[in-house]
Amino acid sequence: MTKTYFEVLRSGINTTYQDSGRNSLYHIGIPFSGAMDKRNLLISNKLVGNKQTSAVIEFALQGPLLRLNNSKANFVITGDVNFNIIRKNSIIEKGNCYQSYVLEDSDQLDIISTNRSVYGYLSIQGGYKIDSFWNSYSVNTKAKIGPNNGEKFTNNQKIFLNDIKESFHKKKINYLNSKIEFIRVIKGTNYDYFSEKAKKIFLSEEFKVSKLSDRMGMRLEGSKLENIVDTNIRSEGLIKGVIQVPADGNPIVMLSDHGTIGGYPKIAVVISADYDKIVQLPPGTKVKFKLIDLKEAENLYKLYRFETENILNQIQ
């Protein structure tokens, strides 16, 4: 039997396999990784009937152009993404996110770009034919860990799909990614290293997302945050969502592929409920922070989980 595969005609900017992340290795320098936007990962897997832990293809800004070979496949795209299906007879069908489609042999999927967001997800019913590494399908390009030799996709390579026995199920939901007014944060462990003026700036002014942002971190530009104690701390562990401020006064938000140790003061930490939202802010957009306490953050996370469950339960 001939194997079903996608041929990568254009790889896109940063297209990788991801899943729900890799645990328990921070102490040797391996970050969590995983899909940046967890909710969209879960929805995409559910819409093609895959397990929550299945691997997806994550793309950033410009996505890949893929041609299916040898068989059919049922796929879905989640996020806020502009994509077309180019049928074998050259008819172009405009695609909608959160709705599954069947590709025929030799059809192409052209993931043109994300709209006012960064990350999108492509799930295939039955999943990709790949092996996990250290209990995860997430690619960490820094340490070259995970499937595809720990690398991004490149042009002309093949992406093999698992054979499936069951028939294709067409599924769809109506879902709009929530737009944000604020990113909510909790005080960081070095909050008091910053001057009163710096704290006020941090919690009232807008910061612009810099072009120098990727899966490791998001650099922000705005009024400089003045440090009145020390611009370095003894190096210590980091987690995703930590906002560090180096000597130049510009905050950096640690994202899923962050270095596991850092020596800059931590002014704040993004709450877990808002992580999916901050990662989706494209370069050039503005962001404002709002300080809340731990109890509120925990309640907001319960709400976030409840909403996620509700969305997933709509998919039958």
Next chain:
Amino acid sequence: MIKNITNLGDAALYCDFGEEVNKEINKKVINFFKNIQKIKLKGITNISPSYNKLIISFDLSETNFQILKEKILNIKIEDIQNEQFENIKIPICFDEEFALDIKRLCSSFNISEKEIIKKFLEKKYYCYMTGFIAGMPFLGDTDEKLRFKRLETPRVKVPMGAIGVTEQFCNIYTFESPGGWNIIGNTPQKVFNKSNANDPALIKPGDTINFFKISKKEYLNWND
């Protein structure tokens, strides 16, 4: 021995063991780390030991700060036996091609190349932590005469295998990476090896390291 536990965000405990950096405090951190690793408390996703702090990350859908803090405070900590730690010998080549900063250090700090090498090789180093990039060991303490500040402008690319010194520490760049340490040599020894899946990091917190000098020729033939 933990002085204070606070929250780092809503999904991590920040355990503070004090302000100083020395082996005694770090050994307490590592001991605590190994104990927590062993008992596998519900919800813990990652534990990051460093010089004098321990960060415990957890899944907020399985537990929360208050619950986990109480559990952590009630753990009975057992001493970890010394045989869990190894002494590892690491080759270093000081050839011009690898010793990117040695000439500058010589002229700025009025020290000879020979003296830098001698002082560097004399010491037995202790691994305080690993991380930043996969498997990178933070080793100390270096000789008083080898304590230099970081580069003012960090390099965009420090080559893989580079050995750097800064303040009281030295480290090994396990991958090509940006970095600001003063590079004095390079090792052909693979310090992080993912094909060794159960034990990819050669050097772990608590281990001790001795460096020995090799020639350029030995360097080039090392992995044959």
